[in-house]
Amino acid sequence: xxxxxxxxxxxxxxxxxxxxxxxxxxxxxxxxxxxxxxxxxxxxxxxxxxxxxxxxxxxxxxxxxxxxxxxxxxxxxxxxxxxxxxxxxxxxxxxxxxxxxxxxxxxxxxxxxxxxxxxxxxxxxxxxxxxxxxxxxxxxxxxxxxxxxxxxxxxxxxxxxxxxxxxxxxxxxxxxxxxxxxxxxxxxxxxxxxxxxxxxxxxxxxxxxxxxxxxxxxxxxxxxxxxxxxxxxxxxxxxxxxxxxxxxxxxxxxxxxxxxxxxxxxxxxxxxxxxxxxxxxxxxxxxxxxxxxxxxxxxxxxxxxxxxxxxxxxxxxxxxxxxxxxxxxxxxxxxxxxxxxxxxxxxxxxxxxxxxxxxxxxxxxxxxxxxxxxxxxxxxxxxxxxx
Amino acid sequence: xxxxxxxxxxxxxxxxxxxxxxxxxxxxxxxxxxxxxxxxxxxxxxxxxxxxxxxxxxxxxxxxxxxxxxxxxxxxxxxxxxxxxxxxxxxxxxxxxxxxxxxxxxxxxxxxxxxxxxxxxxxxxxxxxxxxxxxxxxxx
Numbered sequence: 001x002x003x004x005x006x007x008x009x010x011x012x013x014x015x016x017x018x019x020x021x022x023x024x025x026x027x028x029x030x031x032x033x034x035x036x037x038x039x040x041x042x043x044x045x046x047x048x049x050x051x052x053x054x055x056x057x058x059x060x061x062x063x064x065x066x067x068x069x070x071x072x073x074x075x076x077x078x079x080x081x082x083x084x085x086x087x088x089x090x091x092x093x094x095x096x097x098x099x100x101x102x103x104x105x106x107x108x109x110x111x112x113x114x115x116x117x118x119x120x121x122x123x124x125x126x127x128x129x130x131x132x133x134x135x136x137x138x139x140x141x142x143x144x145x146x147x148x149x150x151x152x153x154x155x156x157x158x159x160x161x162x163x164x165x166x167x168x169x170x171x172x173x174x175x176x177x178x179x180x181x182x183x184x185x186x187x188x189x190x191x192x193x194x195x196x197x198x199x200x201x202x203x204x205x206x207x208x209x210x211x212x213x214x215x216x217x218x219x220x221x222x223x224x225x226x227x228x229x230x231x232x233x234x235x236x237x238x239x240x241x242x243x244x245x246x247x248x249x250x251x252x253x254x255x256x257x258x259x260x261x262x263x264x265x266x267x268x269x270x271x272x273x274x275x276x277x278x279x280x281x282x283x284x285x286x287x288x289x290x291x292x293x294x295x296x297x298x299x300x301x302x303x304x305x306x307x308x309x310x311x312x313x314x315x316x317x318x319x320x321x322x323x324x325x326x327x328x329x330x331x332x333x334x335x336x337x338x339x340x341x342x343x344x345x346x347x348x349x350x351x352x353x354x355x356x357x358x359x360x361x362x363x364x365x366x367x368x369x370x371x372x373x374x375x376x377x378x379x380x381x382x383x384x385x386x387x
Numbered sequence: 388x389x390x391x392x393x394x395x396x397x398x399x400x401x402x403x404x405x406x407x408x409x410x411x412x413x414x415x416x417x418x419x420x421x422x423x424x425x426x427x428x429x430x431x432x433x434x435x436x437x438x439x440x441x442x443x444x445x446x447x448x449x450x451x452x453x454x455x456x457x458x459x460x461x462x463x464x465x466x467x468x469x470x471x472x473x474x475x476x477x478x479x480x481x482x483x484x485x486x487x488x489x490x491x492x493x494x495x496x497x498x499x500x501x502x503x504x505x506x507x508x509x510x511x512x513x514x515x516x517x518x519x520x521x522x523x524x525x526x527x
Contacts, residue, residue, distance in 0.1 A: 304422070306445040310389075310397070332420060343421035344443065380403040380449070382414060382425035382441035 001316045004362045009151055009179060009295055009353035010320055014245065015204040021248045022206060025241035033238050034229060043240050050247025057250040058177075058196065059187040060213050066230045067243050070210040071178040071199030072102040077212055077223040077234070078174045078195045079106035082143050083115060085219040086172065090140035094171075096120045096128050097338035099147050103176055104334075107145075116140070124340045125287040126155030133162060137169045144173050148180035148196075152322050152335045152351055153286030154295030156184070163192040172218060178202060178210075182253055183261060183292035194218045200242070205249030209242035260356050265293030267354045271363045272296050278371050285336065285349065299341070299349045300370075302384070303377040308350060311373040317366055320351050344383065390479030393450040400449060402456035406439045411464065411503025415494035417487060422448055424491055426456075426499040430464045440495075447485040450478055455492055464503050469493060 005013075014022075025046065031039030033047045048062070055062045068074045083093055095107055097119045107117045118136045120128050128146055137144075144166040149156045159175060166173040174195040177186055182203030188196055195218065199210040214220050220233065227235025253260075272284055275298065285297035300308060305321045312319055322333045332346035341349075352366075389397070406412075406427035416423040422444035429437040438456040442449050454474050459467055471489050475481050481488075 302443060304443055304445050304448075307397070307449065310446050314398075343418075344423070347421045347443075380400070380441050381443045382423055383443045 002362075002365065003316045003318070004358070004366060005318050006352045006354060006358065006366065007318045007320050008355040009202075009351060011201045011207065012204045012355060013357070014201075014206055015249065015252060017252060018205055018245045018248045022241045022245040025244050029240070033240060034227075043238075046240060046244050047238055050243045050250075053247035053250045053254075054198070054211050057186075057254050058181070058198070058213060059189050061216065063231075064188075064213055064216055066212045066214060066234055067238060067246075068210045068212055068234065069239075070201070070208055071100075071176075071197055073223070074178075074197035074199070074210045074212040075100060075102035075176050076106045077220070078176075078197055078214075079103055079143070079145060080110065081220040081223050082172055082174060082195060082218070083110050084221040086142040090138075090142045091115045092118070092138055092140040093143045093145070094118045094120060094133065094136055094141060095145045096122060096147070098122050098126060098150055098152075098335045099145070100151060100176055100178070103145055103147070120146075122155075122338055125290075126150050126153050126285075126335070126339050127287060127290070128157055128162070130158060130161050130165065134165055137165070137171060141169065141171050144171050146173075146175060148175045148177040148186065149183060149292045150286070150335060151179040152295075152333060153297040153339070154179075154183075154291035155287040156180070156290045156292060159191050159193070167192060179292065182257065183264075183294050185257065188213055188215070195220070200246035200249055203249055203253050206242045206245040209239060209246045211246070261293045263356050264354050267358050267360070267363060268293055268296050268352075270360060271352060271354070271367070272298075274363065274367045275370070278367055279374055283345070285339070285341070294353050294355075296352045296354075297349060298352065299345050300374050300377075301345065301348055302381045303348055303374060305348055305350050307377055308370075308373055311376070312366075312369060315369045315373075317369060320353075321349065322351055388482075389446055389450075392478045393447060393481075396450035396453045396478070397446045400453040402439050402453050403441065403449070404439055405441065406437065409439075410506060411499045413495050413498025413500070413502050415491055415498055417491045419487070422488075422491055424448070424452060424495045426452075426495045428459070428464060428467075428499050428503055430503060433463055433465070435459050435462050435464050435467060444488070444491070445485075447481055448488045448491065451481070451488045451492060454478060455496075459496070465500060467496060467500060469496060 029042050031043040033044035051062050051065050055065050111117050120132050146162050163173045172194045175193050176197045178199045181198050194215045196213040201207040224235045281301045283299040332343050336346035409427035410430040411428040414425045425441045427439045438459040440452040442452050455469050
């Protein structure tokens with residue numbers, strides 16, 4: 001059976017070039033980069049090279065990149081670390097209602113510690129209301145954290161405007177760019193962000209490694225303690241093979257992202273256009289233009305997405321009902337609800353996320369399969385089609 | 388994640404779809420996740436002859452409703468009930484977080500029985516009125 005992967009927002013396949021560089025680190029270059037002998041120095045040199053590559057991708061300085069175990073740790077660390085380090089200035093944090101759980105749960109943890117958190121609403125396209133951001137900033141606000149691009153619907157936020165407002169009020173700005181890096185150019189200097197989270201496996205790097213960019217001079221407390229690694233800011237022996245793979249993935253992305261994004265956007269748009277012609281009563285979610293080229297979030301009204309996902313899986317097609325971190329949850333997506341969707345609409349939504357390896361032929365097959373499966377599930381749905 | 392029995396019921400439900408001329412229909416929704424169901428009952432002399440369903444819900448929900456419809460056949464309509472343990476046993480295993488489906492099933496069935504009873508009372512009333520009319524005609 002043909003197997004088609006349309007879940008590239010959940011994770012991507014590690015590229016061969018990345019794997020080749022990683023495998024070398026499982027050979028003779030096995031030293032601990034913190035060791036001062038030659039084995040350690042060799043490993044340390046590889047980590048430095050990787051750090052340069054990550055920094056170069058987002059136009060940061062080498063010293064501003066801290067390696068982590070992935071996106072969740074980067075987001076947890078940014079929220080908790082920045083809040084605790086700047087507590088003397090205030091105890092108010094502003095984020096949005098559509099953030100990833102790794103941001104929202106970190107905020108909830110801070111609320112239990114006495115911080116106040118404002119969760120900004122979004123409009124029906126998933127955009128944060130800039131006027132509301134301005135309205136809610138007070139003299140007690142110390143941190144604004146708004147994601148660069150949403151992982152479920154792909155909507156890209158007005159980052160420059162957000163950072164400008166935050167900085168005019170003397171507030172630190174963090175952005176979760178995990179679903180953005182790989183989908184459009186991220187330049188930390190141009191965007192004027194103070195902290196930014198990245199994860200390697202979203203753009204053909206390995207899982208279990210990410211980074212937090214922290215602008216020089218910005219104060220951040222440790223999340224993980226007990227080691228002098230990462231200039232004493234993040235304890236734990238560095239995972240050299242993963243870090244090396246991460247660095248290589250950044251280098252490849254920097255060379256190819258313009259062409260890759262064009263190809264992915266072409267495939268995504270072809271899918272959406274074909275789908276709209278073939279299947280009635282569907283809704284494409286997110287912003288019409290201001291969204292990542294990778295994602296198409298589609299509500300197949302009146303049918304349950306989990307049932308549809310299962311039928312697609314049996315036909316060899318891999319998609320998801322939302323964030324992979326929420327898989328298994330029977331609750332509707334908090335992102336779609338925040339965008340004003342009903343519970344039924346949220347439960348009818350599937351995320352298709354494309355990669356450069358997908359083809360038009362695959363998309364034709366997926367649409368044909370969808371047409372069949374949607375008709376089947378609608379025939380047993382008690383909900384009526386919208387006129 | 389799902390047992391073979393659940394997948395079989397999900398992929399080839401025996402009792403799904405609309406029933407024309409049902410003697411009782413009922414609907415209910417799960418407010419938490421929006422799952423919605425409708426049950427149709429065909430009743431002959433107080434006994435459920437056929438039960439069908441429509442569901443806006445996931446794999447487990449479809450499988451449980453399909454299994455339950457088989458269970459309803461042959462039961463006295465006004466006292467029809469669902470045996471959760473029996474359904475779980477037939478389907479092999481249901482994840483704890485999916486057990487909410489039984490509330491949806493029970494609510495939908497209760498609504499269908501209520502509708503059946505309402506229709507029966509309406510029929511009885513119609514019958515009494517007809518009998519009264521007939522006896523009035525005879526007296527005249």
